[in-house]
Amino acid sequence: MITYLLKRSDPTFAGWRMVAVAFFVDFIAVGFFFYSYGVFFKAIAAEFGDSRLGVSIGISVTQGVGAILAPFIGRALDRYPLKRVIATGAVAMGSGFLLLGFVQTPLQFYLVLGVFIGFGAGAMGQLATSKLVSNWFVLKRGTALGIAATGISVSGVVMPATTAWLIGEFGWRNGFISYGIITLVVVVPVVLRLVISRPEDVGLLPDGATEATKLPPPKPALRTKEFISNPNFWFLVAIIGLLFCIQSATLIHMVPQLTDRGIDLVSASFIASSTAFFGIMGKLIYGALVDRWDVRHALWLGIAFQIAGQLFMLLTDDYFGFLVGASLFGFGMGGIVPMQGAVVGAAFGRESFGRVLGAMRPPMSVLHLIGVPFAGWMYDVTGSYDPAFQVFLGLYVVTAIVVAGLRVETRSRHRRPT
Numbered sequence: 001m002i003t004y005l006l007k008r009s010d011p012t013f014a015g016w017r018m019v020a021v022a023f024f025v026d027f028i029a030v031g032f033f034f035y036s037y038g039v040f041f042k043a044i045a046a047e048f049g050d051s052r053l054g055v056s057i058g059i060s061v062t063q064g065v066g067a068i069l070a071p072f073i074g075r076a077l078d079r080y081p082l083k084r085v086i087a088t089g090a091v092a093m094g095s096g097f098l099l100l101g102f103v104q105t106p107l108q109f110y111l112v113l114g115v116f117i118g119f120g121a122g123a124m125g126q127l128a129t130s131k132l133v134s135n136w137f138v139l140k141r142g143t144a145l146g147i148a149a150t151g152i153s154v155s156g157v158v159m160p161a162t163t164a165w166l167i168g169e170f171g172w173r174n175g176f177i178s179y180g181i182i183t184l185v186v187v188v189p190v191v192l193r194l195v196i197s198r199p200e201d202v203g204l205l206p207d208g209a210t211e212a213t214k215l216p217p218p219k220p221a222l223r224t225k226e227f228i229s230n231p232n233f234w235f236l237v238a239i240i241g242l243l244f245c246i247q248s249a250t251l252i253h254m255v256p257q258l259t260d261r262g263i264d265l266v267s268a269s270f271i272a273s274s275t276a277f278f279g280i281m282g283k284l285i286y287g288a289l290v291d292r293w294d295v296r297h298a299l300w301l302g303i304a305f306q307i308a309g310q311l312f313m314l315l316t317d318d319y320f321g322f323l324v325g326a327s328l329f330g331f332g333m334g335g336i337v338p339m340q341g342a343v344v345g346a347a348f349g350r351e352s353f354g355r356v357l358g359a360m361r362p363p364m365s366v367l368h369l370i371g372v373p374f375a376g377w378m379y380d381v382t383g384s385y386d387p388a389f390q391v392f393l394g395l396y397v398v399t400a401i402v403v404a405g406l407r408v409e410t411r412s413r414h415r416r417p418t
Contacts, residue, residue, distance in 0.1 A: 014196070014204055015136035019144050021194050022129035023151035025086060028187050029093065029125040031155020032179040033062070033117060034248075035276065038255040039163040039269055043172040048106045052256065056376030059252060060369045061110050065118025066125075067365030073122050074358015077131045078221075078351070083195035086132075089123025090187045092116050097180030101173040124191075126152075127361070130341040131354045135198045138206045139291075141345050145338035146287015153283060153334060156276020160255065160269035168265070206350075221351040228359065232347050235406045237360050239299065240340050241367030242399045243306075246392045247333050249371035250310070251275070254326065257385050263319060271323050275330035282334020289335075290342045298339055299403045305332025307396050314389050347408045 037059055045055045076085050096116025103109045129148055137144040166175035199205055227233055254275070258268035282302070289298045305328050312325025341357075348356045371392075378388040 013208075014202065015144070015199065015206070015208055017194065018132050018136045018196065019148045021190065022133050022148035023154075024190065025090075025124055025187065026126065026129050026149060026151035027155040028090075028183055029121055029129075030152045031159040032097065032183065033093075033121060034059075035152075035156040035159045035251070035272070036163040036175075036179075038252045038272060039160050039167065039265070040172050040175070041252070041256050042259065043167055044109075047172075048109065051380065052376040053373060053380050054106060056252065056373040058110060058113050059248070060373050062113045062118045062121065063248075064365060064369050065114040066122035067361040067369070069119055069122050070127060070358040070361030071355070072358070073127060074131075074354040074356070074361075076123075077128055077354030077358070081195075082128060082132050082135075082197040083191055086124045086128045086195060087188050087191045089120045089125070089128065090183055090191060091120075093120025093124060094180045094183030094187070096120055097176045097183060099180075101177035101180070122361075124187075126337060126341075127354070127357055130337075130344075130357065132195065132197070134341060134345045134350050134353050136206055138345075138350070140207055142287045142290035142338055142342040144287075145341040146283045146285075146290075146335070149283045149287070149334075149337040149341075150280045152337065153276040153279035153330075156251075156279060156330075157273045160272040160276075161266065164265045164269040220349070222348060222356070224355070224359065227348050227352060227356050230347065232343070232406060232408055233356070233360065234363075235402060236340065236343060237364045238367070238402045239399055239406070240336065240360070241364035242395055242402075243303075243333075243336055244364070244368040245371035246306070246395055247336070247371075248368065249375040249388065249392065250313075250329065252372050253375050253379075253385060258322065261317075267319070271319075271326050274323055275326040275333075278327045278330035279334035282331040283338055286335020287338040287342070290339050295339060295343055295408055296403050296406055298335060299406075300400060302332045302335045302339070303396055303400050303403070305329070307393065308332075310389060310393060310396075314386060314393075343406075343408050 041052075041055055044058070045052060048054060073085065093116065096112050099112045099116060100109070103112055126149070130145060133144050133148045134141055163175060166178065170178075196202055251272070254272050255265070255268045258271060259265060282305075286298055286302060289301075309325045309327070309329025309332060312328060313322050314325075316322055316325065344357050344360075345353055374391075375385055375388040379385050
């Protein structure tokens with residue numbers, strides 16, 4: 001289907017081609033690093049001192065640098081052609097993967113993660129792809145973002161097992177090198193050839209509309225003080241920051257947690273892939289829901305599924321029970337990315353999308369970046385992940401309460417003229 005959309009020349013499908021490109025870029029940007037990092041985890045720890053906190057800090061460095069740079073990247077996305085920004089990020093990320101294959105000390109490891117992977121993931125990741133899709137869709141924005149974001153989850157289905165095989169056959173260094181080559185040789189040309197920033201750039205309109213009157217009037221570009229004074233901005237920062245905090249810790253520590261129980265790496269990677277598979281369904285379902293439903297209800301439903309999944313994983317000792325929990329968690333987790341993009345687009349408009357989403361990242365990261373190292377530290381101190389995940393269950397309750405304050409109408413009430 002993705003190949004079909006990329007090749008079809010009908011102008012009606014131009015927006016969906018951008019969705020296909022966003023799907024592909026998300027697959028690489030997230031799958032090659034985030035979904036693979038947990039599989040690389042123990043090999044890297046063994047190389048650099050066997051501290052899980054130390055390896056956990058690595059992903060926090062990456063995400064922290066991305067958060068610091070996000071406001072600048074967001075401004076660039078609103079100002080410059082998207083293909084240039086995304087391609088620059090892909091070059092940085094591909095170079096970073098190559099360098100990870102040659103690092104010899106923890107300091108070199110952190111520097112590569114921060115300077116290359118952190119910037120690259122920010123410039124070519126969800127901030128950029130969400131901006132691209134939001135430019136091309138208004139009425140169907142949630143659905144389009146949900147489809148594009150399935151690239152993240154498809155990578156989660158494919159990459160854990162692929163990475164486990166690469167590490168087993170060729171070692172963790174060669175695994176990173178192979179990802180670098182693919183990013184530079186495949187991703188950069190695709191982005192430069194296919195990405196079009198806005199439908200207006202090629203004489204089209206969002207959602208494939210033929211008349212501007214069929215679309216809601218566009219929101220004007222906002223100044224920084226205008227959107228940071230909007231309560232929805234801060235409610236979203238708290239909600240998404242807390243959820244990403246828990247989700248990142250769960251995904252990164254999932255494979256180490258399973259191998260601690262005596263499960264082999266490939267079998268543990270299968271559970272990580274199952275989590276991502278159910279995340280695909282979550283993205284599609286929640287993406288469609290948020291176009292038609294009160295976003296608070298969609299968020300509460302996602303939180304409920306995540307809590308159920310966490311309880312299964314926390315309380316069960318057998319492989320099948322953990323698999324069920326991971327699948328429930330993945331389904332609840334799946335909708336968060338498209339819901340975030342849909343709410344930002346509806347509340348602040350596509351002209352300000354990059355700046356608003358970029359401005360959210362630094363304060364959001366204060367919450368987000370705590371999760372992974374906190375879980376690693378708790379394991380180092382107690383020898384168990386259970387205390388960390390008990391804390392996370394409490395944070396879900398806090399998040400659900402904060403959701404009640406959100407006030408954004410994302411349902412598509414704009415009717416086409418008769």
